[in-house]
Amino acid sequence: MTPPPDAVAHAVTEAADPRLAKKKFLHDAAERVRDSGHRAFVRKALGGYYATRDAQKARYRDYEQARDAASLAKWSAVNRLDELLPLFAANFAKNGGQVHWARDADEAREIILGLLRAARAKAVIKSKCMTSEEIHLNQAMEADGYGVVESDLGEFIQQLRGEPPYHFVFPCMHVRRDEISDLFQKHLGSAATSEPEELTMIARRHMRRLYVEADVGITGANFLVAETGQISITENEGNARLTAGLPRVHIAIAGIEKVIERLDDLAVLLPMLATAGTGQPLTCYNTLYAGPRREGECDGPEEMHVVLLDNRRSAILADPEQRDSLHCIRCGACLNVCPIFKNVGGFTYGTTYQGPIGSVITPHLRGLADWNHLSGASSLCGACTDACPVRIDIHHHLLHNRRNAARTAPGFLERLGHRLFVFAASRPWLFAAGGWAFRRSLGLLKVLRPPLLKDWLATRDLPPAPPRSFRSQWGRR
Amino acid sequence: MSPTRTGGARETILARVSEALRLPAPPPHLKSHALEPAPTGGLPVLPLEAARPWLPDGGDSADESRRILGENLGRLRAEFHRLADTAAAAEFVARLARDRGWRRVALHGDPLVTAAAGGLACDTYRVDAGSFDKHALEACDAGVTTCEALVAQTGSVLVSSATCGGRALSVLPHVHVVVATADRVVPTLGEALDAARVRHAGRLPSMLSLITGPSRTGDIERILVLGAHGPRELLVLLVG
Amino acid sequence: MRIDLFIPCFVDQMAPRVGMAVAAVLERLGHACGFRAAQTCCGQPSFNAGYWDEARAVAIRTVGVFEGAEAVVGPSGSCVAMLRVFYPQLLAGTPHETAALDLAARTFEFGEFLVKKLGVTDVGARFPHRVTYHDGCHGLRELRVKEEPRLLLKAVRDLELVECDEPESCCGFGGLFSVKYPMISTAMAEVKGGSLARTECDYIVSSDPSCQLQLDGWLSRNGKKPRTIHLAEVLAGADA
Numbered sequence: 001m002t003p004p005p006d007a008v009a010h011a012v013t014e015a016a017d018p019r020l021a022k023k024k025f026l027h028d029a030a031e032r033v034r035d036s037g038h039r040a041f042v043r044k045a046l047g048g049y050y051a052t053r054d055a056q057k058a059r060y061r062d063y064e065q066a067r068d069a070a071s072l073a074k075w076s077a078v079n080r081l082d083e084l085l086p087l088f089a090a091n092f093a094k095n096g097g098q099v100h101w102a103r104d105a106d107e108a109r110e111i112i113l114g115l116l117r118a119a120r121a122k123a124v125i126k127s128k129c130m131t132s133e134e135i136h137l138n139q140a141m142e143a144d145g146y147g148v149v150e151s152d153l154g155e156f157i158q159q160l161r162g163e164p165p166y167h168f169v170f171p172c173m174h175v176r177r178d179e180i181s182d183l184f185q186k187h188l189g190s191a192a193t194s195e196p197e198e199l200t201m202i203a204r205r206h207m208r209r210l211y212v213e214a215d216v217g218i219t220g221a222n223f224l225v226a227e228t229g230q231i232s233i234t235e236n237e238g239n240a241r242l243t244a245g246l247p248r249v250h251i252a253i254a255g256i257e258k259v260i261e262r263l264d265d266l267a268v269l270l271p272m273l274a275t276a277g278t279g280q281p282l283t284c285y286n287t288l289y290a291g292p293r294r295e296g297e298c299d300g301p302e303e304m305h306v307v308l309l310d311n312r313r314s315a316i317l318a319d320p321e322q323r324d325s326l327h328c329i330r331c332g333a334c335l336n337v338c339p340i341f342k343n344v345g346g347f348t349y350g351t352t353y354q355g356p357i358g359s360v361i362t363p364h365l366r367g368l369a370d371w372n373h374l375s376g377a378s379s380l381c382g383a384c385t386d387a388c389p390v391r392i393d394i395h396h397h398l399l400h401n402r403r404n405a406a407r408t409a410p411g412f413l414e415r416l417g418h419r420l421f422v423f424a425a426s427r428p429w430l431f432a433a434g435g436w437a438f439r440r441s442l443g444l445l446k447v448l449r450p451p452l453l454k455d456w457l458a459t460r461d462l463p464p465a466p467p468r469s470f471r472s473q474w475g476r477r
Numbered sequence: 478m479s480p481t482r483t484g485g486a487r488e489t490i491l492a493r494v495s496e497a498l499r500l501p502a503p504p505p506h507l508k509s510h511a512l513e514p515a516p517t518g519g520l521p522v523l524p525l526e527a528a529r530p531w532l533p534d535g536g537d538s539a540d541e542s543r544r545i546l547g548e549n550l551g552r553l554r555a556e557f558h559r560l561a562d563t564a565a566a567a568e569f570v571a572r573l574a575r576d577r578g579w580r581r582v583a584l585h586g587d588p589l590v591t592a593a594a595g596g597l598a599c600d601t602y603r604v605d606a607g608s609f610d611k612h613a614l615e616a617c618d619a620g621v622t623t624c625e626a627l628v629a630q631t632g633s634v635l636v637s638s639a640t641c642g643g644r645a646l647s648v649l650p651h652v653h654v655v656v657a658t659a660d661r662v663v664p665t666l667g668e669a670l671d672a673a674r675v676r677h678a679g680r681l682p683s684m685l686s687l688i689t690g691p692s693r694t695g696d697i698e699r700i701l702v703l704g705a706h707g708p709r710e711l712l713v714l715l716v717g
Numbered sequence: 718m719r720i721d722l723f724i725p726c727f728v729d730q731m732a733p734r735v736g737m738a739v740a741a742v743l744e745r746l747g748h749a750c751g752f753r754a755a756q757t758c759c760g761q762p763s764f765n766a767g768y769w770d771e772a773r774a775v776a777i778r779t780v781g782v783f784e785g786a787e788a789v790v791g792p793s794g795s796c797v798a799m800l801r802v803f804y805p806q807l808l809a810g811t812p813h814e815t816a817a818l819d820l821a822a823r824t825f826e827f828g829e830f831l832v833k834k835l836g837v838t839d840v841g842a843r844f845p846h847r848v849t850y851h852d853g854c855h856g857l858r859e860l861r862v863k864e865e866p867r868l869l870l871k872a873v874r875d876l877e878l879v880e881c882d883e884p885e886s887c888c889g890f891g892g893l894f895s896v897k898y899p900m901i902s903t904a905m906a907e908v909k910g911g912s913l914a915r916t917e918c919d920y921i922v923s924s925d926p927s928c929q930l931q932l933d934g935w936l937s938r939n940g941k942k943p944r945t946i947h948l949a950e951v952l953a954g955a956d957a
Contacts, residue, residue, distance in 0.1 A: 026898070033904040043908075045699045059533045066531035071505040079502055082495045089487075095681060101486035153705055154696035170696065177698055196697040200705055207706060211649075212611050228674065228681060238648050238692040238707020245644035245684070246611055256490065263674050267667035270687075271532055271631070281533075281549070282631045282666075284693055285648075285707065287686040294683045298585070298605040299643040304683075310490045318497035324505065339887050343904040377898050379891025379905065380765065382858035391505050402767030410768070418768040422760070425726075425775050431757040435730035455899040460906065460934030463731065470724050470733035474740075474752045 021350055022373040028348040029377070038174065039343055045173045049336045052279030059281070070272045071391040073265040074327035077226075081317065084226040084259045085308070091229025092306060095291030100307045105135035108309050112137060112218070112251060113144055115305055119249045121146060121216040127233070127240035128152040129220030130168050130330060131253050131309060134352045134365075137218070149210050151239035153203050160187050166346035167354065169277050169332035174345060207239070217243035217301070221254035222329065223269065224306070227262045230288040231306060234273055241285050250292070250301040255309050257317070257326040263288075269329060276389035277331035316364045322397050325360050327390045334384035334394055340377060349374060356384035360397040368401065369409045375401035432471060439465035535630035535664030542629035542664045543715070549632025553690030554703060555711040563592040566656055566716050570621065571596035573654070573712075579618040583650055585642025587623045593656040593714065594621050604642050611645065620650035620708075625676070625685075626669045627655075627662045627713065633689040634713065635669050639682035647688065653708040659717050719749045721783060723791030723800070723824065725926065726758040732926045738949035739792050739827055742840055745953075746831075755782045759799040765892045769807060776804050780816045788834065789824040792949050794856025794925045795892075797826040802859045826856055828924050828948050832865040838872045842952045845875035846919040851909070851932065851945070853925030854887050866924055866948050873951060883912035890931035906935035914941040921945045 032038065057063045077084055089099040100115075102108035116124065124146050126132065138159075141148050150159045154171035158164065160183050165171035172180075177194050184190045190202045219240050221231040231252055233240045244250045260269065266286070274280040293300030316326055335341045335355030346354045351362050351371070359374035375398040384394040406415070424430045438445075442465040445453055456462065536542030543559075550557040560566045570593050574582060581600040584590050594601060602613050614620075622642050626635040634655050636647045647653055663669045666687075673685055692707030703709050720743055724736045740750045760775030779800070783789050791797045801821045808817040831837050850870060856862040870878050889895065889905025896902075910932055913921045921943050923929050929945040936944060 029898065030900045033900045039904065048699060060531050061533065062531050068505075069531060075502070075505050079498065082491065082498050085494060086491065095683070101490050103486050103489055107486060151706065152696075153694050157696070170699070172696055173699065180697060196700045197702045199697055200694060200702040204704065204706055208615060208649075211706075212615050230681065230685075236693050236695075237705035239705070241644070241648040241686065242706060245648065256494070263670050264667060267665070267670055268531070271666065278695070280689075282633060282687065282689040284689050284691075285686060286689070287684060290681040290683050290685075292683060294639065294680075297638045297643055297683060299609040299611070299645050300638055300683050308490070310493065314490065314493035314497050317494060318500070320500045320502040323502040339889065339905045339908065340901055343901055343908070376894070377901060379854070379887050379889055379894045379902070381854035381887035381891070383854075383885065383887070386858060399765065399767070402765070403769045404767070406767035406769070414766065415768060415771075418763045418766060418771045421758075422763060422771045422774050425757040425760070426778055428755050428757055431726070435726070439730060452896045455896040456934070458899060459903040459938060460931070461937040462934060463930070466731065466733055468733065470729040470736040471752070471754055473733055473737060475754070 021370055024350055025348060025373055025377065028350070029344045032344045032348050038345065041176070042174055042345060043342055045170070046336050046342060049279060053275060056275045056279045056281060060275075066268060066272060067389055067391055069268045070389050071327065073260060073269060074329070074390050075324065077260045077265070078257060078317070078323060078326050080261070081256065081259060084261055085256055088224045088226040088229060088259050089308070091226065092231075092291065093229070095229045096294070097229070097291040097304045097306060100305060102307055102309045102311070104311050108135045108253060108307055108311070109137060109140045111307055112253070113140060115249070115251055116141065116144070116146055116216060119216055119303070121249070123210065123214045124148045124216045124218060125151050125210055125214035125243050125247065126155075126218045127220070127235065127243040128155050128171070129218070129253060130165075130352060131220050131255055132218065133164060134311065135253075135309070137253070149207075151207055151211070151243055152235070152237060153200060153239075156203060156207070157183060163347070164352070167332060167335055168330055169335075211242040211246050214243075214247045216249045216251065217247040218251045218253070219244055221252045221258055221306070222273065223266065224254055224259045225263050225266070225288070226259055228290065230263070230290045232266060232270075233287050233289070234270065234283045234285070236284040238285055241287055244287070244289055245300065248302050250289070250304045251307065252289070252305070253307040253309060255311070255313050257313050272389040273329050273331050276333035276387065312365045316361060319364070321400055322360065322364070324392050325357065325394075325397060327392055328357050329390060331389060333387040333389060337383040337387045339379070339381065339383070356394045356398070357392070360394055360401065363401050363405070368405050372401055372405040375405070432469065435469055439469070532630055532666065535628070539659070539662065542662050543659070546627055546629040546632060546662055549629070550690075550713055553632050555632070555690050555713060557713050557715070559715050561717070563589065563716055566593040566714050567596040569714060570594060570654060571598065574599055574619070577618065577652075581617045582619045582621060583614050583617040583646055584621040585646060587640070587642070589623050589656050589658065589716070590621050593716075604646050609643065614645055614649055617650045619652035619654060620646045621654045621656060622647050624655050624657050624661060625673060627657055627715070628666050628669045628687070629662055630665045631687075631689055633666070633669075633687045634711070635673065636686050636688060637673070637677070637682035638684035639677070644684050647686065648707045651704070651708055652710045652712070653688075655711070655713045657713070657715060659715055662715070719751060719787050721786040721789050722750055722752045723783070723789045723796065724752065724756065725791060725793045725796040727930070728792060728926050732929070732947070735792050735926055735947045735949055738947065738953035739790065741953040742831075742949060743790070746835065746837060746840060753782055753786075759796045761795060761799045762892055764799065764803060764807065773807050773811075776807050776817070777813050780804065780808070780813055780820050783820055784816070786823060788830070789820065790827055790830045791824070792827045792924065792926065792947060794826055794853040794860055794862060795927055797824055798855040798859035800824045826860055826862055826924065828866040828869055829860065829862045832868055838868045840869070840872070840952050842954045843874040844951045844954070847877040847879065847917070848920045848922050848951070849879050849881050849913055849916040849918045850884075851881075851888065851913060851921050851923045851928055852885055853923060853928045856924050857885060862924070866922070869948065869952060870922060876951070879916045879918060881912045881916050883909060886912065888928045888931045890927045892927070895931060902931070903935065906931055910935045910939070910941065914943055918943050920951075922948050922951055924948050
């Protein structure tokens with residue numbers, strides 16, 4: 001059963017031509033910030049986050065130490081990926097699981113479609129998985145004729161709307177309850193209601209039937225534990241537990257960077273994921289899957305597969321300066337605190353991974369020249385880095401991306417402008433003269449509105465130029 | 478797909494990873510504690526004692542831990558009941574079933590569970606007696622399981638597919654009742670995971686799950702709703 | 718102590734009164750101030766745009782300009798962060814690295830300098846107005862300056878200090894970001910400016926003239942009452 005997509009005015013997947021990605025970004029950003037109702041709604045949705053998170057942080061005896069421990073657990077694992085990735089694969093296989101390796105999105109899709117064919121699947125149920133968004137798995141499965149249903153409530157709503165997730169932890173945070181009611185009336189034939197609880201129960205009743213009927217369940221994985229050969233899945237709703245519990249076949253897809261060394265590492269990573277992501281002490285269900293149903297167990301899938309995806313993660317790994325962006329546990333904290341995200345919304349990024357971490361990794365995953373504007377669209381306030389539970393140097397990586405872009409694909413005029421500025425800055429008399437000229441002509445410039453100044457003056461005033469500079473006044477003291 | 482292509486994928490990815498790691502990355506900027514070199518001379522490690530005490534206290538005594546467990550369960554909107562013995566537990570469960578009008582209760586063959594469900598007047602469904610019937614389970618009003626641990630520090634229930642009636646029993650029915658003896662209470666998450674790894678060494682259950690409160694979602698305008706897909710209610714009965 | 722004033726190019730040309738106020742406060746406290754006229758710009762615009770080779774040339778020059786200075790004090794969180802945090806990175810691996818680290822150790826933001834280096838919180842100022850404080854992101858997150866300006870303001874006679882409801886939210890300047898992504902920058906100014914204006918203050922105190930430019934620009938265009946004032950001007954006793 002594939003629900004038909006709703007045509008929604010601001011649904012964005014990607015720019016058809018990546019070189020237009022920047023233009024689309026600027027266009028969408030301008031449109032989004034004009035929609036003050038939308039911005040207010042999103043701000044309200046994220047408004048409770050700070051208080052809840054801070055209350056939970058206060059319960060830690062030493063939150064900063066916890067960040068250190070989490071950071072170190074991921075650093076150790078990522079920097080020993082050559083050892084731990086095969087170890088995970090071997091241990092998972094020992095538990096009866098089947099490992100598949102995918103170099104890129106195409107290969108991953110091919111593998112999963114092959115597994116669906118072999119399983120003679122008819123109904124596929126999925127739990128939330130950003131990696132599956134990254135490889136556009138749903139579209140591929142639907143094209144091959146499989147009915148796919150997203151079981152996570154937020155993802156289900158987005159699926160009905162024909163939109164990708166707005167935020168990787170809160171997929172439909174931009175949607176109002178009356179819009180959800182209309183959606184359910186239209187697609188599920190339910191009665192109109194504006195109560196969140198009733199809407200949730202409608203989805204619950206609808207989904208229960210699907211869990212029981214599905215023959216393949218597809219999930220992601222938050223962590224891959226090398227020591228034990230288990231995958232760890234974190235969720236609040238219980239839909240992933242049902243997706244991995246009831247169908248005959250369980251397929252999990254995960255990026256290779258999800259590997260951690262020991263089960264014990266979860267004792268710090270699971271609480272940090274919950275606290276930073278949603279302000280909870282622990283997310284409702286944290287489940288470790290070692291393999292298919294064991295002999296003696298009364299239920300569970302007959303087959304379990306893990307698809308390990310590279311898709312240019314090894315390229316980020318090869319950059320020692322930005323390797324720590326692979327420590328990301330996809331908690332979403334950086335999105336929650338980012339003023340850019342809160343003002344332009346999740347769709348404006350035009351790519352799978354939004355927000356600050358998305359702006360860091362997307363140029364690596366999809367091309368620096370085409371996607372560097374995401375690293376440019378930031379005031380470098382650093383709120384993201386402060387919020388990150390595993391201490392990724394997020395905002396500095398935006399700077400690093402900008403530097404890399406300037407080196408490999410500099411803008412001619414832009415570089416010329418900087419070189420002229422530097423030329424002047426190396427000669428104090430010239431610099432002072434330039435400053436004097438600027439002050440004298442500011443009045444005229446405000447009228448003429450040359451580029452850059454024009455962009456400022458569209459929405460903000462500029463002060464009048466003072467008659468004398470500091471150095472001039474100081475000289476006369 | 479051809480075996481050579483997939484065989485090639487593993488080798489290619491591992492080769493890329495090895496190549497990538499030839500350049501070392503700087504260690505993270507830690508705020509606390511100087512890093513100590515690992516005993517094997519490999520990557521630095523944070524002293525284990527330093528890594529431990531960051532979450533709230535799980536209690537220094539059994540009484541303390543029980544108290545903290547109860548508090549945390551309350552915060553999670555789960556119910557916590559202390560019962561003197563299995564007879565009291567059976568009476569509690571039977572009364573619950575009558576008050577709620579339950580017609581069918583699912584359970585598994587653990588002795589504590591069968592004892593606690595012993596007083597039920599309504600139908601019961603044993604998930605592990607004969608072949609598993611997911612339709613029968615779906616029709617049940619409640620599920621009763623035991624657990625491997627109750628984690629005081631987080632208010633979590635640790636269940637496994639090997640010892641707690643499989644995978645679906647503790648998540649599909651609308652109400653989940655957990656029956657456990659007091660010795661199942663452990664202070665911290667780290668200890669619970671450690672104990673599970675040791676307990677199941679060599680033969681891991683296919684599923685281990687930490688349940689922290691009833692199922693919930695905030696997807697609709699960030700308003701908390703219980704019972705998204707998993708149980709709407711979670712009750713923990715501590716016996717003895 | 719002889720203090721070398723670090724006057725950012727923007728302050729030099731567009732907000733000289735801020736530089737004069739810094740000197741006035743430091744001199745009132747009994748320190749001699751110097752201004753090395755060879756200084757021009759710290760190179761931050763080029764650095765933030767990714768043109769590090771160009772920025773490096775400016776950095777090398779600036780390190781040379783301040784050679785031998787006992788203390789370098791500047792009224793801008795972002796420019797001081799450039800010297801203290803980013804010059805060592807920019808000049809790492811060059812023959813100027815040591816000099817950059819040396820300069821970094823002697824460079825301070827104005828409020829931080831008063832409280833942490835001079836050990837002063839009361840500079841004998843009077844400013845009979847209701848004010849709120851805007852934390853500039855570089856000062857807050859790169860230099861970890863948060864309490865110092867507030868301690869200084871609380872010691873000012875007849876000054877009423879209130880906090881806004883979005884204290885750590887970015888004003889949206891971000892250097893060239895403000896004109897390359899003007900719609901986002903303006904939206905951020907609207908959020909922060911709105912929050913600051915809601916305190917019903919007379920003045921918004923800032924330690925970063927670039928934040929001042931952005932906030933004043935938005936406040937004035939949108940008919941809001943308060944205007945920004947630099948911390949140095951408040952402490953110099955500027956009384957409207």
